[in-house]
Amino acid sequence: MRNRTFLFAQAIAGAVALSASAVQADIQYPVNNPQPKEGQYVHVPPTMEDLEKTEFHPELKRVIRRGYDLFMNTQQLRGKNVFNSMNCSSCHMGEGRLPFAGPVWPAAVILPNYRPKNDHVNNLEERIAGCFSFSMNGQPPEYGSDDMIALAAYHQWLAKGVPIYSSGKNMYGRGYPKLAEPEQKMDYQRGKKVYEENCMICHSSDGSGLVQNGKEIFPAVWGDRSYNWGAGITRHFTLSSFVKHNMPLGQPNTLTDQQAWDVAYYINSHERPQEPRYTGDVKETREKYLDTFHVHTNYGLKVEGRLLGDHKNTGEKDFLKPDVLRPRTYTAD
Numbered sequence: 001m002r003n004r005t006f007l008f009a010q011a012i013a014g015a016v017a018l019s020a021s022a023v024q025a026d027i028q029y030p031v032n033n034p035q036p037k038e039g040q041y042v043h044v045p046p047t048m049e050d051l052e053k054t055e056f057h058p059e060l061k062r063v064i065r066r067g068y069d070l071f072m073n074t075q076q077l078r079g080k081n082v083f084n085s086m087n088c089s090s091c092h093m094g095e096g097r098l099p100f101a102g103p104v105w106p107a108a109v110i111l112p113n114y115r116p117k118n119d120h121v122n123n124l125e126e127r128i129a130g131c132f133s134f135s136m137n138g139q140p141p142e143y144g145s146d147d148m149i150a151l152a153a154y155h156q157w158l159a160k161g162v163p164i165y166s167s168g169k170n171m172y173g174r175g176y177p178k179l180a181e182p183e184q185k186m187d188y189q190r191g192k193k194v195y196e197e198n199c200m201i202c203h204s205s206d207g208s209g210l211v212q213n214g215k216e217i218f219p220a221v222w223g224d225r226s227y228n229w230g231a232g233i234t235r236h237f238t239l240s241s242f243v244k245h246n247m248p249l250g251q252p253n254t255l256t257d258q259q260a261w262d263v264a265y266y267i268n269s270h271e272r273p274q275e276p277r278y279t280g281d282v283k284e285t286r287e288k289y290l291d292t293f294h295v296h297t298n299y300g301l302k303v304e305g306r307l308l309g310d311h312k313n314t315g316e317k318d319f320l321k322p323d324v325l326r327p328r329t330y331t332a333d
């Protein structure tokens with residue numbers, strides 16, 4: 001078993017090095033990610049050490065620290081808001097600050113805005129609620145609650161200095177930037193080999209990750225303890241980019257693009273908790289959200305002889321859909 005603390009420290013050191021480099025003209029990216037393209041907007045989010053140096057009211061500092069703590073150790077909400085092995089930082093690496101690792105600050109400056117996934121205008125709290133509902137297979141803290149305000153405050157802190165209502169289109173390293181289309185069609189068997197050689201040591205042969213003395217050490221990549229079928233990372237293009245730029249932990253950008261696509265396809269060919277928007281019929285649900293989402297996933301498809309998502313298993317939670325996932329129309333006029 002590799003030394004997790006060391007690797008994790010490396011990832012964080014990367015984030016810190018990134019921040020320090022802001023003052024230098026040439027920005028060094030520690031993990032061999034592509035350099036910014038001409039005209040791209042580059043933002044280096046402030047750190048928690050920077051926060052201590054501000055003149056912010058001590059009470060505001062306390063709330064932002066609480067948001068940071070919830071973001072890094074979301075497992076403290078297990079059984080209440082979180083029903084799987086994830087922390088926000090499991091996918092938003094380097095404290096939610098790293099480019100190509102789903103940096104979270106863009107949401108604080110792009111929103112409120114229209115979001116195709118749920119077909120209405122979302123604000124920052126609702127975007128955070130989305131990741132609770134799908135990625136954490138859970139149910140978000142209530143809008144306006146202490147925990148929600150703290151999380152939103154942490155996101156806004158990371159966005160400090162970025163103009164509000166910025167366009168998200170041209171931001172360097174936003175989300176998990178799509179890799180070039182794979183040269184060969186994604187392949188289960190090749191993906192399995194990549195997984196066994198590079199990932200299994202931490203995420204285990206059955207995808208369930210690693211728990212030691214009741215503590216989540218490595219998160220689950222499929223199965224009951226992982227994200228559900230509605231999570232953004234179940235899309236092949238999102239997962240392949242996440243893997244390419246962030247995994248294996250401590251060795252980002254070491255797989256080829258083809259290996260990243262293949263291993264994403266392999267992971268996506270396993271079961272996970274039901275999609276919260278499930279209508280009772282997997283084919284119908286796939287069809288209903290096809291264009292905006294499932295055209296990029298294996299949900300409702302037959303792979304290796306199994307129809308994926310054809311079950312009523314919601315994982316560790318005892319409900320399908322959190323109340324906040326509702327249609328909304330504004331009636332201001």
Ligand code: HEC
Nearest residue numbers: 086087088090091104106107128131135175176227232233
């Ligand atoms: C299983 C992986 C995963 C986990 C865990 C996760 N997220 Fe996400 N998150 C995603 C993906 C995928 C996206 C969409 C990125 C994209 O569009 O390319 C996203 C997007 C976001 C965004 C929008 C970023 C932007 O660029 O606009 C925010 C904010 C966010 N997540 C917050 C959170 C918070 C807070 C938590 C913990 C409660 C969390 N996420 C947990 C995968 C995850």
Ligand code: HEC
Nearest residue numbers: 002089090091198199202218219220221243247248249263
């Ligand atoms: C050294 C241990 C280690 C190895 C090897 C490793 N991972 Fe991870 N992986 C982690 C940790 C730890 C996280 C959570 C990020 C964090 O907490 O820093 C993670 C997060 C993830 C996630 C997002 C969260 C989840 O559970 O779905 C995916 C997907 C993932 N890894 C896929 C892979 C793939 C694919 C490989 C092989 C190419 C791989 N990992 C290799 C330790 C590892």
